[in-house]
Amino acid sequence: MTKITIDNRELEVPAGTTVLGAARQLGIEIPSLCYREGCDASASCLVCVVKINGNARLAPACATAVEEGMMIESETAEVHAARRTALELLLSDHLGDCLAPCFFSCPAEMDIPVMLRQIAAGDLRGAIATVKRDIALPAVLGRICPAPCEKACRRRELDGAVAICLLKRFVADVDLATAEPYLPVCETASGRKVAILGGGPTGLAAAYYLARAGYACTILDENAELGGRLLRETTPEELPREVLAAEIAQIARLGMEVQLNRKINAAAFNDLCGRFDAVLIAAGHAAREQADAFGVAATTKGIHVEHGIFRTDRPKVFAAGTAVRGKSMVVRSAADGKEAAAAIDQFLRGATVTGQIRPFTTKIGRMEGEELLRFAEGAAPDTREEPTGGLAEGYVPDEAASQAVRCLHCDCRGLHACKLRKYSAIYGADPKRFKGHRRAFVQDAQHAEVLFEPGKCIDCGLCIQIAAKAGEEIGLTFVGRGFDVRVAVPLDRHLGEALQKVAAECVAACPTAALAWKASRGVDLAD
């Protein structure tokens, strides 16, 4: 047995144990991308570095065997900074979108690609759950949203963007037409109460997500009916009122109190602040005029809040939507409602109020010409078609499926398995810190089930090792040297020839989904 110290904690491990393995016994998770049980440690990613005996050099924990009396530092600022840099260096040469461009161009950050794959697979119940995770009024938005998501769609420049907005509406309409429209499972009631001023898109969305999180919501609106700007700014042709009513009814079914025709003056506001655990001002841009009455600071645009947190300078008072922004797209207001709900939830749980955390992603950025064609290689050939029954009717199921399948699957097939993404998020790595020249996109799609995207590869060589051990006739190899070294199939053969025996093992071993199942992440919901 060998006695060592990790972060001032002593332990004994069998001789020959690696530092990585020893740390695991203490419950310290040293991050590693290139290490895999059963393979030779290549010590190449260097994300697992630790400091040993105060030495200025850092050592990879995966390939360093313990020695008697070794003093190891793992969770220190210096070591973390080095790990973060290693991750940032890998990210600087990582060509891939964790999440699709449409995801980030949608203010509500809906997981569009997953919805599209669910529609294509006929899983409409799954699709509405995906949609409602981020959008409380999809049937409404499906009719009036300017669809910024479609402007970012990579297919737009080829043969028209995927009809995301209409497909979302299709999902919502189908859902509303069922006997039991989708209702999310709500958290158990916390007993906390939130007052929401305004029943427009911001207030409705906030109420929906706060109710989901287990809060008792009261919506107070000065008008005679709920809807706010949705009623004022749209015609019944654009947004049939029965659709709006149906979707509001779905929100109300989560359980909330609605007080209409309520004008709130200073005294009433103070009273709300006294009776409720939190108050959200979502009363549209007119609320700016009442800032004094509400006792909150304002700018010329609207009520002043901390960016991304929606907190005003008055304790437990939040504001969102056009009350803050002056004007914005409806989908932006709806997104604000959802994000403010998240902030209020953090506040009421006593957690640090950060607002909704943006999921970590790397981005390829713009692609065009040849590169875009390469990217779209193998995609469904259908072109964009409008609903045959006319826009007012929307898609019928067959149309929806064939439109949904046009999605190019820009989001990563290994989103949840990717260790680079996982540790980048944990270590707060900035993908743009060492931004360099971007490589051109290439892929090898010639294997029946596995897709190879060399741009995502971190050159750990696990697949090369696995293929060689299995005696693959062609196998894989490193080609070139230095910065330009790439894992490739030798002799210009393709992946189908290279991996005839151990494709599954290679996909399982790949730390970044450079090798991934073509069909993976089809309909999975967890994130």
Added chain:
Amino acid sequence: MPEIDLQFVDEAIARLGNRRDVVIPLLQAIQGHYRYVPREAIEWICLQTEITPADITGVATFYTQFRHRPVGKYIISVCHGTACHVKGASLVQDALARQLHLQNGEDTDSEGLFTLEKVACLGCCTLAPVIQIDGVTYGHLAPAMVGEVLHDFLERHQNGAVRKAAKIVKPSGELGEIRVGLGSCCVAQGSGQVHERIERVLAETGAPAAVKRVGCVGMCHQTPLVELVSPGGKVKLFSKVNADDAPAIVLKTFKPKGLHRRIAYSVSRFLDRLASDETGDSLARHAIDARDPPVCAFLGPQKHLATEYCGQIDPTDLDEYLRHDGFKALRRAIEELSPEKIIAEIDLSGLRGRGGAGFPSGKKWAAVRAAAGELKYVLCNGDEGDPGAFMDRMLLESFPYRIIEGMAIAARAVGAGEGFFYIRAEYPLAVKRIREAIEICERRGFLGEKIVDSDFSLRLSIKEGAGAFVCGEETALIASIEGRRGMPRLRPPFPAQCGLWQKPTLVNNVETYALVPWILRNGAKSFAALGTAASKGTKVFALAGKIRRGGLIEVPMGVTVAQVVEEIGGGVAGGRKFKAVQIGGPSGGCVPAELAETPIDYEKLAEMGAIMGSGGLVVLDDADCMVDIARYFLRFTQDHSCGKCTFCRIGTRRMLDILDRICEGHGKHGDLELLDELARQVSAGSICGLGRTAPNPVLSTLRYFRAEYEAHLAGRCPSGKCKALIDYRITDDCIGCTLCAQQCPVDAIPFAPYQKHAIDLEKCTRCDTCLQICPEKAVVVEPKGEGGRGKAEG
């Protein structure tokens, strides 16, 4: 593509074998035959041998020696060594590309005549900038000369090297000796032709002397160097001799006997010239005296241990080596000393590895000796790849027996029975001489079975490198010998425990082995008496750059930078100001002029942020931009990263990105801090010496020349080197001679006889041709954007 006859591939397989570890020699043989590695040959090898497609593809694309496309009839290698870089190699490269009309990264001209390639270092640093065309070296080039050079090369080739057989006249009586240095760089300077001409003159006239090739003399700034030794032992030294002068020099000292011979030769113009004043001049011009102050200064502080008898002995003449105490140390090691005793002696001498890191050799030897196992190996690391360093090449070329002897002693000490020289493929003469020396040693009982009739046996052979600098790292070197990609691995385990084919292995550098015989002959104490407290003995340096007297020098440890630069090197050339020396090449750093009193030893250099490295020492003057120097070295290491670990593979590239944008005037606020932090992390986190030391040139220049970096951030290059930050301007001194307009490769200067010329800055590529060509010194470099002001004043 034409069909390729694969018969040669079959022959090569039959000769070299079909095992996986012969893949590199096999590829080398194939490229030697086809001049590139045809795809068909690779496929055929996979079918005929145990080598897999993955193996051969990995190896063939790792080593830059292997070309995958057919090449032109002649190959132009442009040296990008340090000395060449500071003297304008990239301008020469650009000029050649323009001359050959190469576009968008093409390397071969449209007629398929010339292929242009960059090489890390040709080791002719004193001739910088240098190019080589199919083995013919052209030195001291300028961009404007490239057309002429290509023309000259083609003319030589068309005329061919046909020589008439001369009538041989045998001399009689006691003979004098004519020593001609024939190291690679002397040959590049023309000593081959001098040697040939002298042989011819002796044969034709019967002059009473014998010509002898000797190894490197070290005085590269004086080459070709001819030394005449009279039978009485009187020595005359002639420097910078050219082939045409050689006969006069020889015949003046060694007069042929018999009138008829002199008459027979009098038809030659040489004898005519001998009588003329012109020749007198020429002799006076070439003759130098070893007591001349400059020669004295150059040789004075030197101490020849590794280079003992330099310029005196024929590299491959074993008898001569034996007469000069050769193999006495090996005999002592076999007959008088136990292995433990040898190691104790080496330990006591204080010898440390001369490859750069300075690990105590005695400790390393003891570790290999102590390692378990019967089978052990000794390796000689001759993969010298630092640009600006050619000490090991010179030692291998000039003293092959000494290195073999050192290796044999090491093998005896550690208990190895087999060893390999790993020598860069770029050093063909070194490979040839070592090969010849090994054969002769085997024949004469100094290698092979039962060496000097003892029970000690040692087989030595050569593995040629294939163009991968990283193979100088010992674990990468081992991988390369095993026929794999030269990827370093994490140590421990060290090669002493687990090396070549997993056996205990001793890896030492050429110079380390070269010092071993001296130590055993003269005693550890004599060696330890030289040098400083922790750095004993001598070190060989390649002195080059902006210096008057460059060359190879061997000095005791502890001499100061100032002594080397001012005393030995004669100071900075051309009236410029001494700014810094770069020590240790791409792994080293810059010692600024203010710290020139620093003694050169392992510890002091490390404190300065430099390292001993393998011994490149490049002198920089005030015209050199330190940011550009840092970028130059970083580009080199970045280009030679094996690509394994993140910090080196991507980290050095991102450091280079930052330096590139600083040099191009796009540096951003915070870049220096980012560069500094990244450099330190790359250094701390990389797994091998290449990555760990690659940031040194950046860190040391950031430390001593931070103001220059800051000037670049402000858009100014104080030395006027960075193209993006400078303009060329013609001053009122212009007399309208039109030379610049004629020579400008991009027609940026309108032709205007008798008028002041002007440069179109939009077209100008900053190639420096006009500045170099202007007889009136009317072309100046100034910070970008200041030309307008200049004009306004004028």
